[in-house]
Amino acid sequence: MDEPIIQLNNVSVVFDLHKERVSGLKEYIIKRLKRELKSEKFYALNGIDLSLSKGDIFGILGNNGAGKSTLLKVIAGILAPTGGKIVTRGNIAPLIELGAGFDMELTARENIYLNGAILGYSRKFIDSKFEDIVNFAEIHEFLDVPLKNYSSGMVARIGFSIATITEPDILIVDEILSVGDYRFQKKCEERIKSMMSEDTTVILVSHQIDQIRNMCNKAVLLDKGKIIYSGTAEDVCDYYISLGQEVV
Amino acid sequence: MKFFVEIFRYRELLRELVKRDLKVKYRRSALGILWSVFNPLLFMMVTTFIFSAMFKNQIENFPLYFLSGQIIYAFFAEATGQAQMGLIENGALIKKVYIPKYIFPISKACLSLVNTLFSLVAVVLIILFMRFELPPTSILFFIPILLMFMFSIGIGLLLSSLTVFYRDIIHIYSVVLSVLTFFSATFYPIEIIPEKVRGVIEYNPIYVYISYFRDLVLNGQIPDAYHNLIAISYCMASMVIGYMVFRKNENKILLYI
Numbered sequence: 332m333d334e335p336i337i338q339l340n341n342v343s344v345v346f347d348l349h350k351e352r353v354s355g356l357k358e359y360i361i362k363r364l365k366r367e368l369k370s371e372k373f374y375a376l377n378g379i380d381l382s383l384s385k386g387d388i389f390g391i392l393g394n395n396g397a398g399k400s401t402l403l404k405v406i407a408g409i410l411a412p413t414g415g416k417i418v419t420r421g422n423i424a425p426l427i428e429l430g431a432g433f434d435m436e437l438t439a440r441e442n443i444y445l446n447g448a449i450l451g452y453s454r455k456f457i458d459s460k461f462e463d464i465v466n467f468a469e470i471h472e473f474l475d476v477p478l479k480n481y482s483s484g485m486v487a488r489i490g491f492s493i494a495t496i497t498e499p500d501i502l503i504v505d506e507i508l509s510v511g512d513y514r515f516q517k518k519c520e521e522r523i524k525s526m527m528s529e530d531t532t533v534i535l536v537s538h539q540i541d542q543i544r545n546m547c548n549k550a551v552l553l554d555k556g557k558i559i560y561s562g563t564a565e566d567v568c569d570y571y572i573s574l575g576q577e578v579v
Numbered sequence: 580m581k582f583f584v585e586i587f588r589y590r591e592l593l594r595e596l597v598k599r600d601l602k603v604k605y606r607r608s609a610l611g612i613l614w615s616v617f618n619p620l621l622f623m624m625v626t627t628f629i630f631s632a633m634f635k636n637q638i639e640n641f642p643l644y645f646l647s648g649q650i651i652y653a654f655f656a657e658a659t660g661q662a663q664m665g666l667i668e669n670g671a672l673i674k675k676v677y678i679p680k681y682i683f684p685i686s687k688a689c690l691s692l693v694n695t696l697f698s699l700v701a702v703v704l705i706i707l708f709m710r711f712e713l714p715p716t717s718i719l720f721f722i723p724i725l726l727m728f729m730f731s732i733g734i735g736l737l738l739s740s741l742t743v744f745y746r747d748i749i750h751i752y753s754v755v756l757s758v759l760t761f762f763s764a765t766f767y768p769i770e771i772i773p774e775k776v777r778g779v780i781e782y783n784p785i786y787v788y789i790s791y792f793r794d795l796v797l798n799g800q801i802p803d804a805y806h807n808l809i810a811i812s813y814c815m816a817s818m819v820i821g822y823m824v825f826r827k828n829e830n831k832i833l834l835y836i
Contacts, residue, residue: 356748407677409675437602441602448591
């Protein structure tokens with residue numbers, strides 16, 4: 332059997348609720364003197380075990396605040412876990428927020444190079460892929476317009492085209508498929524589907540249950556930082572829907 | 580050291596970040612980066628007008644004396660002041676993509692290095708204008724600049740990581756910077772300070788690098804071993820402390836931005 336591409340063992344992320352509200356030196360000292368620095372622990376993730384192998388399309392379901400985005404951030408290496416161990420093999424393309432590294436003052440052309448560098452691509456590589464990026468995002472006429480004059484959908488398009496220009500080993504997608512118009516959404520889905528056939532491991536967060544059902548093979552349901560159900564995408568989706576019906 | 584290997588790996592990003600900041604800074608200004616030349620020049624003219632009569636007998640070439648001090652001081656002030664904000668400004672990015680976080684303060688220091696190199700054009704202009712004869716040692720002018728660059732990176736790393744947790748430091752540091760101007764002997768000769776307390780200035784790292792530069796470019800002498808030792812120790816100490824403090828807090832930064 333293949334080595335798992337992503338492995339999480341008992342991963343936890345804990346926030347100290349109280350400490351985070353102290354934003355100044357003075358406040359800190361006063362609170363310390365008044366002994367108000369009692370910490371209140373909040374488990375954003377609690378004992379997550381996970382193992383994904385090459386080619387898995389993995390869906391994460393859960394209500395708002397269940398820890399979905401935190402889990403993605405831990406896997407992407409943005410957030411260091413408080414406890415537990417995480418191993419990832421291969422390069423990761425995080426689509427957590429499209430165009431996170433864009434500077435609105437710069438033009439689309441300049442942003443493509445900047446964002447490429449942020450994702451770790453060399454200038455030469457972006458040069459060679461520049462046409463592809465522009466074609467996919469369909470922004471030919473506006474290449475030298477500052478990004479602040481773009482619509483948010485167009486910004487998201489550029490972000491998606493850059494992030495998916497290589498075949499990453501791991502692609503992390505956080506509810507971004509809901510941006511852009513219908514036609515572009517379809518285009519993104521196609522591209523992700525074509526990546527799936529190329530042995531890329533995809534992690535997908537979405538509130539559209541059908542999307543998870545159609546695209547994923549495995550899934551988990553998160554609640555209050557814990558995995559409460561895991562299995563095939565079909566099963567997890569059915570279970571999630573049945574939970575929703577109970578509440579109603 | 581792993582640190583330097585990683586920086587080298589991210590050199591493209593470093594270049595793009597510096598380019599971005601330069602572009603954004605000078606976008607829509609007609610003179611663009613030429614402001615880095617004019618700014619110290621204009622400042623020098625005013626200062627020369629006010630102070631050169633006062634220190635006429637103690638400082639020859641007051642414009643050059645002032646300009647060299649001012650540019651090195653401004654280098655430090657800009658590099659550290661910008662680096663301090665490096666993490667906070669790029670908060671949105673740090674939350675969404677994994678990048679070694681120290682890239683941001685370091686890119687700000689690189690940005691001011693570029694600015695400073697342009698400011699040195701002002702020095703060249705004044706040298707030509709005053710028909711000042713450059714001593715051969717002035718070819719080594721890059722050494723104090725480089726040392727100051729590394730010193731600023733250390734301080735920048737330290738400040739940027741602490742500022743994320745305690746925003747008050749922004750205000751404290753701006754006061755510290757303005758006090759430092761007066762302790763760096765940019766516009767007065769160090770001899771006017773009573774000998775008893777002169778050490779405060781002599782051992783001020785900013786002044787150490789300023790006098791290093793002046794020795795090479797204005798006085799035509801190479802600083803002695805002791806002066807070199809101090810200059811290098813400051814630079815090493817700052818890098819090591821800055822790096823260690825940054826590393827210690829690195830994982831918590833995300834939660835406070």
